Amino acid sequence: MTSTHAFWLAGRQATGEETFDVTSPWDGRLVGTVSVPTDAQVEEAVAAAHAVLDEFAATPAHVRAAALDHVSKRLVERTEEIAQLISAENGKPLKWARGEVGRAVSVFRFAAEEARRFNGGEAQRLDTDLGGQGRLALTRRFPKGVVLGIAPFNFPLNLCAHKIAPAIAAGAPIILKPAPATPLSGLIIGDLLAETELPAGSWSILPVANDKMPALVQDERLPVISFTGSEKVGYAIMDSVPRKHCTLELGGNGAAVVLADWASDEDLDRAANRIATFSNYQGGQSCISVQRVIADASVYDRLLPRIVAAVEAQVTGDPGDDKTDVGPLVDENAAKRVETWVQEAVDAGAQLLTGGKRDGASYAPTVLAEVPSDVTISCEEVFGPVLTVQKADGEAAAFAAVNDSKYGLQAGVFTHDLQTAFRAHRALEVGGVVIGDVPSYRADQMPYGGVKQSGVGREGVRFAMEDYTYERVLVLTGIDL
Numbered sequence: 001m002t003s004t005h006a007f008w009l010a011g012r013q014a015t016g017e018e019t020f021d022v023t024s025p026w027d028g029r030l031v032g033t034v035s036v037p038t039d040a041q042v043e044e045a046v047a048a049a050h051a052v053l054d055e056f057a058a059t060p061a062h063v064r065a066a067a068l069d070h071v072s073k074r075l076v077e078r079t080e081e082i083a084q085l086i087s088a089e090n091g092k093p094l095k096w097a098r099g100e101v102g103r104a105v106s107v108f109r110f111a112a113e114e115a116r117r118f119n120g121g122e123a124q125r126l127d128t129d130l131g132g133q134g135r136l137a138l139t140r141r142f143p144k145g146v147v148l149g150i151a152p153f154n155f156p157l158n159l160c161a162h163k164i165a166p167a168i169a170a171g172a173p174i175i176l177k178p179a180p181a182t183p184l185s186g187l188i189i190g191d192l193l194a195e196t197e198l199p200a201g202s203w204s205i206l207p208v209a210n211d212k213m214p215a216l217v218q219d220e221r222l223p224v225i226s227f228t229g230s231e232k233v234g235y236a237i238m239d240s241v242p243r244k245h246c247t248l249e250l251g252g253n254g255a256a257v258v259l260a261d262w263a264s265d266e267d268l269d270r271a272a273n274r275i276a277t278f279s280n281y282q283g284g285q286s287c288i289s290v291q292r293v294i295a296d297a298s299v300y301d302r303l304l305p306r307i308v309a310a311v312e313a314q315v316t317g318d319p320g321d322d323k324t325d326v327g328p329l330v331d332e333n334a335a336k337r338v339e340t341w342v343q344e345a346v347d348a349g350a351q352l353l354t355g356g357k358r359d360g361a362s363y364a365p366t367v368l369a370e371v372p373s374d375v376t377i378s379c380e381e382v383f384g385p386v387l388t389v390q391k392a393d394g395e396a397a398a399f400a401a402v403n404d405s406k407y408g409l410q411a412g413v414f415t416h417d418l419q420t421a422f423r424a425h426r427a428l429e430v431g432g433v434v435i436g437d438v439p440s441y442r443a444d445q446m447p448y449g450g451v452k453q454s455g456v457g458r459e460g461v462r463f464a465m466e467d468y469t470y471e472r473v474l475v476l477t478g479i480d481l
Helices: 039-051 053-057 061-077 079-090 094-117 158-170 184-193 210-218 231-240 265-284 297-312 332-347 395-403 418-427 461-468
Strands: 007-009 012-014 018-023 030-036 122-125 135-143 147-150 174-177 203-205 224-228 245-249 255-258 292-296 351-354 366-369 386-392 410-414 432-435 469-477
Touching: 007 030, 007 039, 007 184, 030 079, 030 184, 039 053, 039 174, 039 203, 039 210, 053 135, 061 079, 061 094, 061 158, 061 184, 079 094, 079 184, 094 158, 094 461, 135 461, 147 158, 147 210, 158 174, 158 184, 158 203, 158 224, 158 461, 174 210, 184 203, 210 231, 224 231, 224 461, 231 245, 245 461, 255 265, 255 395, 265 297, 265 386, 292 297, 292 395, 297 351, 297 366, 297 386, 332 366, 332 386, 386 395, 395 418, 410 418, 418 432, 461 469
Parallel strands: 147 174, 147 224, 174 203, 224 245, 255 292, 255 410, 292 386, 366 386, 410 432
Antiparallel strands: 007 012, 007 203, 018 030, 122 135, 135 469, 351 366
């Protein structure tokens, strides 16, 4: 894992003049050295993608589908190798890294399926008015242009897959920028795409520095931007290019609501275990990890000790150990930020029930209660293994507490009642409501995205394809209908 990694320029491997090191957040060891494209090479990749736009859009669906199927199958074959790489560069425990590879396998498979059925144009009779007699409209979708995909560090393989696979399925060339902290997993996708027959120039994977991004964002040859990352950066991108199409998948502070009817010992044990697992998986570095628990007053006193016990049962340590549940954060600065936010909450009166300790880049799984509403950890996305628990008097108060946030990505509601489920779906200001589970559930084919400050647009393969394309109508005249 310590060799120098080339990048992918217009479908071929290339190296630049400079390199940077990727190190493990767990023990600081060198994982790999990555070559950085020069400005001229970035220009070459963009020019190649722009030049191949029409050719790629016209590529037969079976060619694009076959390439996507190939990547899916090759990911399966290399699962353990790639999982080890994800764990090394990201600090993600192996159990979660293997799951991430499995999800990327599905993303490319879903994309292959969608490539075969996408764009089956709808026929619309226009003779519903006299002026449309003998006319028929056919609607098809065409790429808006080259996609600039910007991926984050927390799912370094699967969130790259969520940029690349829908673009290829829709026939849109893509320039992918993986996160500087975790570029190696994204570059692996290039290894597999290079084994296919996709047109040269239809894809590039460029590990450029963040300070090089403004020029790419402003480039008129890249009219579609798909960004996953922080709220601050995402909206800065959108504000800088108001005439471009931007899909932004940003932050959240996911809430899990436990209502009064979820009251048996079995119910509460399940809720506590799911909450503990998914407030800490990926080190809490997931946009839909559980950050807030809002429990009905009737179950709060029985639920809280169960949550604390389940959190304390999480196994922390070496991400390379199959038994580890919680590894380090992406770097020590991230852990220090979490430490500062927790201390601020405790100083303001919050009860620290477990955790609250940092060791380098690792932060112990933490539970806080009675957290003041105005401290940072109540208002912002913690992106770490920290959970707050609060009491609510009834369903309406619980739903209001969920909505009392600038974010709106996903929420989980533990209830057995179907009517309550539909009320939650109507009332909660989020992009997704998960009934009977935590907000951390995501199926990669479903529409995924948020409202308010959690972003705009939707991912999920078919929904991303729709974001990358637009409808064009063909009107046929003189048709005997």
